[in-house]
Amino acid sequence: MKNKSQHFSHLDKQGKASMVDVSSKPDQVRRATATGRLVCQAATIRLLRQKALKKGDALTVAQIAGIQAAKQCATLIPLCHPLPLDHVRVEFTVKAGHIAITATTATTGKTGVEMEALTAVSAAALTLYDMMKAVDKTMRIEAVKVASKTKETTHQH
Amino acid sequence: MKNKSQHFSHLDKQGKASMVDVSSKPDQVRRATATGRLVCQAATIRLLRQKALKKGDALTVAQIAGIQAAKQCATLIPLCHPLPLDHVRVEFTVKAGHIAITATTATTGKTGVEMEALTAVSAAALTLYDMMKAVDKTMRIEAVKVASKTKETTHQH
Amino acid sequence: MKNKSQHFSHLDKQGKASMVDVSSKPDQVRRATATGRLVCQAATIRLLRQKALKKGDALTVAQIAGIQAAKQCATLIPLCHPLPLDHVRVEFTVKAGHIAITATTATTGKTGVEMEALTAVSAAALTLYDMMKAVDKTMRIEAVKVASKTKETTHQH
Amino acid sequence: MKNKSQHFSHLDKQGKASMVDVSSKPDQVRRATATGRLVCQAATIRLLRQKALKKGDALTVAQIAGIQAAKQCATLIPLCHPLPLDHVRVEFTVKAGHIAITATTATTGKTGVEMEALTAVSAAALTLYDMMKAVDKTMRIEAVKVASKTKETTHQH
Amino acid sequence: MKNKSQHFSHLDKQGKASMVDVSSKPDQVRRATATGRLVCQAATIRLLRQKALKKGDALTVAQIAGIQAAKQCATLIPLCHPLPLDHVRVEFTVKAGHIAITATTATTGKTGVEMEALTAVSAAALTLYDMMKAVDKTMRIEAVKVASKTKETTHQH
């Protein structure tokens, strides 16, 4: 954030929105991990654990929602590039007062996949919210952010 | 959260996921407001304000993303009911260290629209993240929650 | 277009985009018809007629594309209200130098369906373009507009 | 199938495809149940049962896929009417040589929901196929059909 | 199906669902063919043939539905990888008591396309069902399965 050459991605010199041209970028294996959490009451967590021990359904539904949302990222985020995904994983850690969510995504392509990972975390959190809202009016989604992002050259023969 | 009759919505007696039956519920005008914020560096906000003053684009793109996502809510959240929306509004307040997001939704239908409002807030926040991620690696989405929810009987003649 | 009270739909007093609130509007049967045409070379029309006489496929594919696009209208046009459709029809008249397209839509709802009809015409025209572009580089879509729009009170007992 | 007045739905007098006009039909609570089965090897069922006892994931993923597909019915089946759904339920019975699938759907609207139920069964079957295809090359989807269909007048005041 | 190392695709060691990581797999031309049939009354087939001879519409609508559904496969089947498709073909053989459906798909990518072919067959069958359900209450979808699956190394320079 130091000088005038700073600019937002997706805004051109005239400040107009566009999906930036990545055609000259090489195909690389690009990975990203995003995290976030759904904060809720301890009683809600206990109820989830009981259900989870019996059926595990609430977490599985949220897991699927996260994976599906990652695939829909370019539909949801207007200036994201549509791209094939090589991998999506959504995982939960159930804590005393919140559910921690981690999403990992990978593509072989010309642009990164952190928005896909963030979208997966958000959709998983929203789905948990939807499934638990009948018993807890205090929930909130917190700390949705990128944890890591890497790229590596592909070696195909 | 007081007794055994507590249960999660969308899980039946056997703990199986389903989209609950609302066919016996009356059509009512149902409204919801959700809020959240994208926390970022002060320098990012300054850059946004400069752009905003000139073009307003970043916020408008996020606004459209929020509105479009509200319509896609039932596609993203597996156990949400698909329903027509009478109204979606997404608004921003640009603060020194974050952008506050408010989404308001309304339907005339058999079930509430707070998930639509929460989805709009999340998509708007993700879109802002996407547009500003080139200049700020510290951003995170915080405090996404329902602010209010109402229903009223319709009077159609 | 005479005075200051004129305003665009979907822009509020501050000029911000929103999906306007129609919750206080009555459910009415609303119909719309839109028209347009794909202008092409006479030789392309002859080829289409030969195919049409044998198989009819090109026009049927475009017809389906138009119907499907009408259903996707609120996904494509950001500030359109999502609504159930009671009826969609797409028809073609093959002329010497163009294909005339007419789309008719109906809903029982709180807002009109002319955008759905226009979207159906556009998607049908684009589909014909796609199917005939290998033989004709001169095609263009012309005169896409609303032909009529009505609403009538429903009488349900 | 007795006389000349017989006709396919969605084909008009000229044999052209259209989404038929249901605007004059009353809103009624319409329900449908469809069934089908995924036939597989006994060893595959044993493996599923082991997983199911531990985690239940494969069936839950298929259940969510079925529910989500029901909502997408009008996108998949060109001449289906888009309509809000009041209820979707997908259930499985794991047998020795197959998994039986039952889907139930309901709407308050102008047209039936058996295609939504059939679509839910098909998507659930395809999802089970996808999750078990690494261990069983013999699977096939059989007997997808409508089991029942009802409608009843709504009483809203 | 012989030993403990057997596992379902899309379930990790803990039995959790994920979209498996294919980033280290080579891009190959991958093809698949799936088949299925819609079983119906002889009178329905006669009616279809009459229509088919005149207009061909019912089969063309189903053909388009199958092609479109193949493209939506990763949206419908939660753990399928989204991927570009190089080819989709849907064909019908009208028999005395059923309509046989064959779908062929191809991609240049890191994972197979048999789910896309199966999805195309299912959507085509459902669409035929939808178009003929007014005249035949006995129809059922049978024998949806993979007929063949191949991959070959690409040679691009």
Add this chain to the structure above:
Amino acid sequence: MKNKSQHFSHLDKQGKASMVDVSSKPDQVRRATATGRLVCQAATIRLLRQKALKKGDALTVAQIAGIQAAKQCATLIPLCHPLPLDHVRVEFTVKAGHIAITATTATTGKTGVEMEALTAVSAAALTLYDMMKAVDKTMRIEAVKVASKTKETTHQH
């Protein structure tokens, strides 16, 4: 258009629709530009300019709609190949009696992107129509066509 070998793309030898097989084509950087215009009253343009000077919203909403529609091209146009997009840009020139629209698209793939560019122009025009229809009943979309189309060999190492 000179001889019998002429044929429509997407129709095979039997005249049946299919998504043609491009698996043997090389990946190339393919670009296309399409243009069109929304013709409206001079007073509408003046109103747009006033709004545009203040907020720029109407054009930005249409710009986003065009970009999003380009990504949905293969969903809208039945026989288009789904493919990742490297770039989408939508631009407007506001004239006295119309708004000129230009869309540019690029992919690295096996087939061209002129349908994506045409779809972007159409969706942008429809969105402007939607936002201005309250003040102008005379609007029509004209001259939607391909302006240019190129391909170049990629050089990746």
